[in-house]
Amino acid sequence: MYEIFNKENQCFDMNSVDRDYREKSVSYMSQYKSEIEKGKLQYAELELAKERAAAIKFKVLNELDKYLIEFETNFVSRGGKVIWARDAEEAIREILNIAERKQAKLIVKSKNNITEEINLNEQLIKAGLSVQETTAGEFIYQESKEASDHFVNPLIGKSREEITSFFNQKFGLPLDASSSDLTLYIRNYLRDKFSKADIGITGANFLVSNVGGVALTENEGNALMTVSMPRTHIVIAGIEKVIPSLKDLDLFWPLLATHGTGQKITAYNSVVLGPRQEGEIDGPDDMYVILLDNGRTKLLEKVEQRRALSCIHCGACLNVCPVYKTIGGLAYQSTYSGPIGSVVTPHLKGLDGYNSMSYASSLCGSCTEICPVKINLHELLLFNRNDAVVNHHSGYRERFLMLGWKTIMGNRKYLDFLSPKNKNWLVKKIFNKKWGQLRELPIIKEKSFKQLWEERENPPK
Ligand code: SF4
Incomplete structure (x- = not known):
């Protein structure tokens, strides 16, 4: 430690x-590095694309209220329901209310960080619901009762041996199972869950305000199953997820894919425009979008x-x-x-x-x-x-140390008061433990810069 x-x-x-x-x-x-370089080749002017994306997001953040209302109006016009949640508690309460109304027992989820942000799984399980993660990486972490540590590529912290050994112990698959074997196993396992689930919960990569659409991008197709198979679909999205127009996806989807995995574009890209409409064969009967603040407006206040x-x-x-x-x-x-x-x-x-x-x-x-x-x-x-x-959130010890540091560094007399040997002793005494045992403290040299400079300018005759 x-x-x-x-x-x-x-x-x-x-x-x-x-x-x-x-x-x-x-x-x-290292694989990521080489893949992203390949992905970038699709751009004639990557910098320009990045600047445009930044400008769109900047504009949205400055008029967030306008874009959110536009999204809500358009989404509601196609039969969707929008719920505004100030914090995690409100969002969870609303989801539990929906689950109760629908008499839900099983919920399938496509990985999204925002549900982790509000600790949703724990609350759903506490309420007696079964929750099934459906992204392969999250499925493995859920079944092994561990936490993932990368919000885009959760499996980077696991070696191939760890994964096959997990499947061997948990599901009895052979230790030499190939990636295809493992994928096929997960697919069959989850198909059953999808067909039985009452509610599907996803996040949103983007909320497209001019059409009231929820844009989802993924590589496994499980988000699409989560949207289309259960009779109710709930989306949880941070209020910052809005983009103005469908055509902006031309810019954002490839940028996201290239920088996330090095792909030119992610395998499955969908825009969900509300619940199933008359004459449509797929989609949920009910669709909700929960617009979550949870501290985002506080961050928005920071210029x-x-x-x-x-x-x-x-x-x-x-x-x-x-x-x-x-x-x-x-x-x-x-x-x-x-x-x-x-x-x-x-x-x-x-x-x-x-x-x-x-x-x-x-x-x-x-x-x-x-x-x-x-x-x-x-x-x-x-x-x-x-x-x-x-705002005085730094500790009193740090403030005291900084004051002392400032006073000493600002006065040559104080700086020269101790010999280099004593200075090194003092620095070690004060910082060594806090600095960390794996890091080395700098050594204060025998002669200060001032002394070296004076000697250089006035060499002994
Ligand atoms: S996750 Fe991607 S978009 Fe977000 S700050 Fe990091 S590099 Fe930028």
Whole structure:
């Protein structure tokens, strides 16, 4: 167990760091790197595409109320129902009410982070409902009762051997089962669940306001099954998911696919325009969209950090982040990990408990560079840190240390007061434990820069 130095009573849970994570994720990350480079080739001008996407999202965030109402009007006009939820509690209450009205027993879910954000599975199970995750990665994590640590590619933390051994122990499949065998097994298992489920719950990649549509993009087809087989479909979406027009998907879908997995476009892309209409053969009888705030308007109030709400959840910033790559997602103790998680979580969940996330960054800027909607993530982390200090969310020890540091660094006399040997002793005494046993403290040199400069300018005659 070791700590990331931040403030008292706040540290990432380094007990949850999988020491083998780095090794397991290395092959995924290098594969990701080469795939994304291939995906980018589809763009004549990637920068221009990113700038356009950023501009659209910026415009939406500045007129969010207008676009949300437009989405609601259009969605309701086709028989859909919109529920506005201020927080997790309201969203869960509404879902439980729907489940009760429908006398539901089994709910199938297509993976979406927002249900994890509101801890939905736990609440549904508490209410006596059965819940089945249907994305392969999430299925494995649910059945093995573990938490996934990457919100786009949950299986990067698991080796092939771990997966086959899980299927062997849980379902009796042979240890040398191929990927196709495993996929086929999951498919057959889930077909039965889909056909029996009363309610399907999905997220939304985008809410398209000019048609009142829910845009879903996926590689496995399970979201489509979740939408079309149960008689009731519930969508939970953050209020920031809106885009103005259907034609904007031309821009966002390829950007999301390329930055998420390196694909030109994801395998299945659907726009759901409400419940089944007269004459249609597929689709649910009832469809609800829950528009969830849960701290997003608080983030929207922040003039700088509101840009983080442009995120399209491609996961690219996680894949290039040296901190994430080393410690994995579980250490963040939050649904949203990596650079974007570090920016938004302190606002969604409160600076008091999650302020430390803003410090878990080397500020190298790789996240900002790769982001398809040009969110200046590493700068936003600095704004978060500033907020923490200005609003007194940093601990008294940190404030005291910083004051002492500032006083000493601002006065040459204080700086030269101790010998280098004593300085090194003092730095070790104060910082060693907090700095972390796996990191090395810098050694204060025998001669200061001032002394070296003076000697250079006035060499002994
Ligand atoms: S912040 Fe950018 S790079 Fe990170 S997940 Fe969101 S869209 Fe992708």
